[in-house]
Amino acid sequence: xxxxxxxxxxxxxxxxxxxxxxxxxxxxxxxxxxxxxxxxxxxxxxxxxxxxxxxxxxxxxxxxxxxxxxxxxxxxxxxxxxxxxxxxxxxxxxxxxxxxxxxxxxxxxxxxxxxxxxxxxxxxxxxxxxxxxxxxxxxxxxxxxxxxxxxxxxxxxxxxxxxxxxxxxxxxxxxxxxxxxxxxxxxxxxxxxxxxxxxxxxxxxxxxxxxxxxxxxxxxxxxxxxxxxxxxxxxxxxxxxxxxxxxx
Numbered sequence: 421x422x423x424x425x426x427x428x429x430x431x432x433x434x435x436x437x438x439x440x441x442x443x444x445x446x447x448x449x450x451x452x453x454x455x456x457x458x459x460x461x462x463x464x465x466x467x468x469x470x471x472x473x474x475x476x477x478x479x480x481x482x483x484x485x486x487x488x489x490x491x492x493x494x495x496x497x498x499x500x501x502x503x504x505x506x507x508x509x510x511x512x513x514x515x516x517x518x519x520x521x522x523x524x525x526x527x528x529x530x531x532x533x534x535x536x537x538x539x540x541x542x543x544x545x546x547x548x549x550x551x552x553x554x555x556x557x558x559x560x561x562x563x564x565x566x567x568x569x570x571x572x573x574x575x576x577x578x579x580x581x582x583x584x585x586x587x588x589x590x591x592x593x594x595x596x597x598x599x600x601x602x603x604x605x606x607x608x609x610x611x612x613x614x615x616x617x618x619x620x621x622x623x624x625x626x627x628x629x630x631x632x633x634x635x636x637x638x639x640x641x642x643x644x645x646x647x648x649x650x651x652x653x654x655x656x657x658x659x660x661x662x663x664x665x666x667x668x
Contacts, residue, residue, distance in 0.1 A: 453529050463519070485572035511591075550654065601630070
């Protein structure tokens, strides 16, 4: 588990260094899309930054299952390769989501460029993201996926198979459930951007608590209501909302 802890610490170290130096804004998706780079180059840089976000924000919430997988796979041949395959399957799901979010943001930027009214009211996009994330907190999909994530032992008992290929499938399946319960909150993180260290920390703490906290289930609808209220405030009076979500 030491390499996992080092990866998480390194990801947060990069985020802090980027925040302190001011260089993290260069990897914000808005900057990459509007910075004049070829779209493929912007996507490559974004995916690299997104891997760090996955390590910093998503690995902490999956540590219970990672520990269990490490324990049960310790006796199988090529256990190191099995762990890498497990993590690769998990990261692959979240990378695909990041690419989809980036592609969606490209579409949003092009829509704003062609629609003068939306260009004059960009905070409504962020309000829509917050409202979507808030509404998803009340969905049955969120509850079903969180149930899988809250019981890593049961998930492992049902799906564990020996072998590197099976480890990849296990990581992919766990990643899909993790995506199912956290994609909307990560979309909020995407909107705030890699440069917004405080939002990264707050969302990470929230996702970890929803999955592992004693009262995690009770927190879910409370957070949903808060996000919806925040979206309404942002839509009506964007000046009351921190710059990360003001659309400016």
